[in-house]
Amino acid sequence: MQQININNALPAVFAGREPEPSQVWQCQLTFQRGKRYLIVADSGTGKSSLCSYIYGYRRDYSGIIDFDGTDTRMLSIPQWCELRKQSLAYLPQEMRLFPELTALENVWLKNQLTNHKTREEIENLFEVMGIADKLHSPVARLSIGQQQRVAIVRTLCQPADFFILDEPVSHLDADNNKIVAGLFADAAAQMGAAIVVTSVGNHLALNYDVELKL
Amino acid sequence: MKNLLWKLLRKHISPAQLIGFSIANLVGLTIVILAVQFYNDVKPVFNDDESFIRKDYIVITRTVTGVGAMMGNSSEFDDAAIADIEAQPWCRKVGRFTNSEFSIYATVGLGDSGRAMRSQFFFEAIPTDFIDVADADWEFDPAHPEVPVIVSRDYLSLYNFGFAATQGLPRISEGQVGNIPLAFTFSGNGINEVMPGRIVGFSNRLNTVIVPEEFMKWANQRYGNGGNGNPLRLIIEVNSPGDVKIEQYMADHRYDVAGDKNQSSKASYFLTVIVSIVIAVGIVISLLSFFVLMLSIYLLLQKNTQRLRDLLLLGYSPAQVSRSYVIMVLAINGAVLILAIVLMLIARAHYLPMLEAFELPRVSVLPAIITGFVIMALITIGNIIAIRRKVASLWLLTK
Numbered sequence: 282m283q284q285i286n287i288n289n290a291l292p293a294v295f296a297g298r299e300p301e302p303s304q305v306w307q308c309q310l311t312f313q314r315g316k317r318y319l320i321v322a323d324s325g326t327g328k329s330s331l332c333s334y335i336y337g338y339r340r341d342y343s344g345i346i347d348f349d350g351t352d353t354r355m356l357s358i359p360q361w362c363e364l365r366k367q368s369l370a371y372l373p374q375e376m377r378l379f380p381e382l383t384a385l386e387n388v389w390l391k392n393q394l395t396n397h398k399t400r401e402e403i404e405n406l407f408e409v410m411g412i413a414d415k416l417h418s419p420v421a422r423l424s425i426g427q428q429q430r431v432a433i434v435r436t437l438c439q440p441a442d443f444f445i446l447d448e449p450v451s452h453l454d455a456d457n458n459k460i461v462a463g464l465f466a467d468a469a470a471q472m473g474a475a476i477v478v479t480s481v482g483n484h485l486a487l488n489y490d491v492e493l494k495l
Numbered sequence: 496m497k498n499l500l501w502k503l504l505r506k507h508i509s510p511a512q513l514i515g516f517s518i519a520n521l522v523g524l525t526i527v528i529l530a531v532q533f534y535n536d537v538k539p540v541f542n543d544d545e546s547f548i549r550k551d552y553i554v555i556t557r558t559v560t561g562v563g564a565m566m567g568n569s570s571e572f573d574d575a576a577i578a579d580i581e582a583q584p585w586c587r588k589v590g591r592f593t594n595s596e597f598s599i600y601a602t603v604g605l606g607d608s609g610r611a612m613r614s615q616f617f618f619e620a621i622p623t624d625f626i627d628v629a630d631a632d633w634e635f636d637p638a639h640p641e642v643p644v645i646v647s648r649d650y651l652s653l654y655n656f657g658f659a660a661t662q663g664l665p666r667i668s669e670g671q672v673g674n675i676p677l678a679f680t681f682s683g684n685g686i687n688e689v690m691p692g693r694i695v696g697f698s699n700r701l702n703t704v705i706v707p708e709e710f711m712k713w714a715n716q717r718y719g720n721g722g723n724g725n726p727l728r729l730i731i732e733v734n735s736p737g738d739v740k741i742e743q744y745m746a747d748h749r750y751d752v753a754g755d756k757n758q759s760s761k762a763s764y765f766l767t768v769i770v771s772i773v774i775a776v777g778i779v780i781s782l783l784s785f786f787v788l789m790l791s792i793y794l795l796l797q798k799n800t801q802r803l804r805d806l807l808l809l810g811y812s813p814a815q816v817s818r819s820y821v822i823m824v825l826a827i828n829g830a831v832l833i834l835a836i837v838l839m840l841i842a843r844a845h846y847l848p849m850l851e852a853f854e855l856p857r858v859s860v861l862p863a864i865i866t867g868f869v870i871m872a873l874i875t876i877g878n879i880i881a882i883r884r885k886v887a888s889l890w891l892l893t894k
Contacts, residue, residue, distance in 0.1 A: 338808060339892050358813060358890060365810035377805045379503055390499050391809050439810075 282348050282368045282442040285312040285335060290344035292327045304493040305331065307344070312475055314442050317487055320479045322495035328479045329374055331495070332447045335477075336371045337361045366395050370441035370474075374448045376432040380421035384412065384431045387420055392438040406434045409460060426452040433461055437468055444469060444476045450485050462486040500806070504819045507798040512791035516784050517831050520874070523780030524835040524867055529842050530773040532863035536847070537766065539855050551763075552625065552700055554730050554753040555745065571725035576748075585734050585741050590625040591726035592703075593711050594618075596719030597683030601692070604676040616679065618644070619703045620711035625730050628696030635710035640690045642679055645705040648697040669697060683718030701730075702753060728753075735764060778870070785874050788827075789881055792820065796885045803889050813886045817879075824878045832871040836864055 287310040300307065305320065306327065312318055322328040333339040334346055337353055346353045348364075356364070365371070378387045388403055398406075407413045410430040415423055420431060429452045436444065444465055450458045462485050469476050478485045479495075557570045572591075581589050594617070601616040623633065628645050635642065655666045667675065677692040698705065715722030733741060745752055796803065806816050840860065 333892065336808070338804075338890070341893070358887070362810050362812045365808070371808070373808070377808060379802065379805065381506070382499065382503065386499055386502075390503075390806075393499070394810050 282364070283314050284349060285443060286310070286345075286347045286350075287312075288345045288347070290331075290334065290342050290346055292330045293341040293343065295327065296343060301326075303495055305495050310493070312443065312477055314475050315469075315473050316475050316490040317469075318475065318477045319484060319487075319489040319492045320477065320495050321484075321492065322479060322481060324481055326495045328481070328495055329447055332371065332373070332445055332479065335445060336369060337364070367440055368442040370436050370439050370444045372432055372436040372444075372446045372449050374451070374479075376428055378420045378428055378432055378435075381419060383417045383419055384423065384427075385416045387431055388435045388438055391435045395439040397439050398437075403434065403438065406437060406464070409464070410434065410457070411460075426454075426457070429453060430457070430461075433464070437464060441468070441472060441474045444474055446476065446478045446485065448479055448481060448483075450483055451481070453483075455486075458483070458486050500811075500816070501819050503802050503806070504799060504816075506802070507795055508823075509791060509795070512787070512794075513827060516788040516791060517827055519784030519787060520781055520828075520831050521834055521838070523777050523782075523784055524831060524870060525838045525842075526777030526780065527774050527870060528835060528863040528867040529839045530770050530777060531866045532839055532843055532860060533846070534766070534770040535858045535862055536843070536850065536855065538763070539858070540850075551733050551735070552730055553733060553741070554700075554702070554728060555750045556728050556753065558749045558751050570727055572727070572729055573725050577726075577729065580729070580731065583740075583744060585738050586731055587734060588624070588732040590622045590730040590732075592728040592730065593620045593708065593715070593722055594724075594727060595711065596715050596722055596724070597681055600680040602678045602680070604678075617704060618706045618711065618714075619728070620706050620708045621701070621730055622708060625700075625732070626705065627698050627700045632693075632695050633707050635707045635713065637713055642690055642692040642706055642710060643695040644677075644692055645696045645698050645701070646694060647702045647704075648699055649702065650704075651697055672697075681714060681718050686718055735767065738764065781870060781874065785877060788824070788874075788878060792824070792878065792882060793885065795820070796882070800889060803886060804892065807890060813883065813890065817882050817886045820882045821879050824875060824882070828871050828875045828878070832867055835867055839863060839867075 287305065287308070289307050289309070291306050295306065303326070304310070320328065320331070330339065330342070334342050335353075337356065340354060348356075379390070382390070384407070385403070389400075392398055392403065404413065404416065407416055410433070412423075412427050412430050415427055415431075420428055423431065429450070433449060436446070446465070449465075450461055453461065465476055465485070466487060468474070476487065478487070478489075557572070559570055577589055577591070580586055599616040599618060601614055603612045603614075604610075626633070626645065632643055651667070651669065651672070658664065659666050672694045675694065677694065678689055679692045680687070680689050682688075712722060742752075744750075803816055807813065843860070
C-alpha cells in the first residue's frame, strides 16, 4: 500500500456544525508511504475517530477515505484482516490489551498471526523498553505506563506500510519517549513505512515531514 | 502459549447453562430417536408375515343390495370407478380380479386311502405384484399344462381343523400340500379337459383361489368368452390403511372392504399417530433446548464483546474468533448425540424382550441413528450460524 487519501472526510457528529479550521476534516489529504506525519489535536476534535476510520472499524463519516484509490468502504472483511496483519499497524490510544493475559501473551497474540518476530526479538524489545521483568505479569497488574510500552511492542510485531499511532507516548516520560521514537523510526525505515502520529501535547519525539492541525 | 484465544474466550462460559442445555437436548433427542426406533421395531407386528416390504392392501367389492342386484351389473367396477379410485391420494396401485368364465371341478386325491374329493370350484387371478407368496413357481405353459394355485391360508385351517378332524382324514401341513394330487376339470365352449394342478402357496392377504393371470387369460379364451368383463373385486395398495379418508370413501361409494386386515391397519394407524405425537414432543423439547443454548451463547458473546472486538482489531478474522465457540458447540452437541444413541440402545435392550412373542425380524437401528444425526446437525448448524452472525455484527463499532 502506497498511500492513504482522505477526501473531504468529516465525522457524522460534526455534520451541520460551524466548521472549525482543520487541516484534515473536509480537506484533501494524502499520507505517503515512507513519510512521517504528526497530527496535533485538541481533545474532542475527532483524533481517535480519524484513526478508527482509517483502521476500518467505524464508518460514521462523510467523504471518502481510500487506499491507493480503493474506497475503504468497499473493502471486504477478509481484505481488512489482511491489511491489519500486513499493512496497517495501529496503536490505539486506549491500548486494548487483555488484562487477564500476561504482557508476553498479549504480544504473542498478535505475533502468532503475523509471525513477524521471534520470541527472542520480542524479549529484546521488552528489555529495551525497560519492562523485561514484566514479561510474565498479567497486564492488569502493570502500571498504565508499562501497559503502554507492552502495547507498543505489540504494534511492532507486524509488517507495516503505515504505523498509525494514537497518542503513543501519552503515559511515558521523555527518556522512554526517545526510546519508543527510535524503535518506530528504525522499524519504519526498515520497511519503508509511514508513521502517522496523533498527539494532544506530548509528541512522539521524531522529526516530522508534515505537521497537521486537526 | 498455545490456545491464547481459548484462554481469552472461555471467560464467562457458564457450565450450568451448558449442562442445562445438554440435559434438555439429551432428553428431547433421546425421545425422538427412541420413538423412531420403537416404531421401526414394532411396525412388523402389523404386517403380513410374508410381505417383505411393508405394504398394505385392501380388497373391495360393491355392496350387494336388493335394489342394486335388480339393476343388473351394479356389482361390477367399470373403468370410470377404477380411475376414480386410482386418483385418490391414499391409493398407490389398483389390481383387478379376473374371474373364471367357465366351469371348474377340482378333484383331490386323499393319500393312500384311495378316496377322492370332488367339488365345483372357482378361480380368480390378480397381477403378480399383489401376491404375497414369495418364490412360488408361478408360471403356466399351455404346452405342459399344470395349474399352480395359491389358496387362502384360512382354507387349510378350515380343512385341518374343521373337516379332517371330524371325518377322520389325515391333517396336512403346508409343506405337504405341494404333493397332494390335484386335478382340475375345465369345461366350456364344448371343450372338456382335465389338467393336473398344484398348490404352490398360501396367502394371508387373499381370501380366494388364485391362479396366474396368464393361465386365466388363456383359459378364458379357450373355455369362456375372452374374459373382457369388468372386475367384481379390486385389490388396492394403500399408503396408510385405516385412514379415515379411505373408510369415508368406501362408505360414500357403497364399497365393502373385505377381511380383518383393516383392524390391524387401524391399530397400525394409531401406532403411527401416537409415535408421531411422541416424536413431536421430543422435537419440541429439542427445539426449546436449542433456544437455551442459543441464549447461553448470546449471553456469552455479549459478555465477551470487548474481547472479541479487540481480537478483530488485531487482525483476527470473524471465523478465527468464532472457531473456539464453534468447536465448543460441536463438542457438546456431539457428546449429546452419542449419549442419546447410547440411551436409546439401552432402552431398546429393555423393551425388545417384551416383543419376543411376536417373533419380529431384527430391524436395523440405522434409521433412528440417522434421524438423531440429522436433528443434531440442524441444531448445530443453527448454533454455528448464530455464532458467526453475532461475531460478524461486532465488526463495525457503531456510535
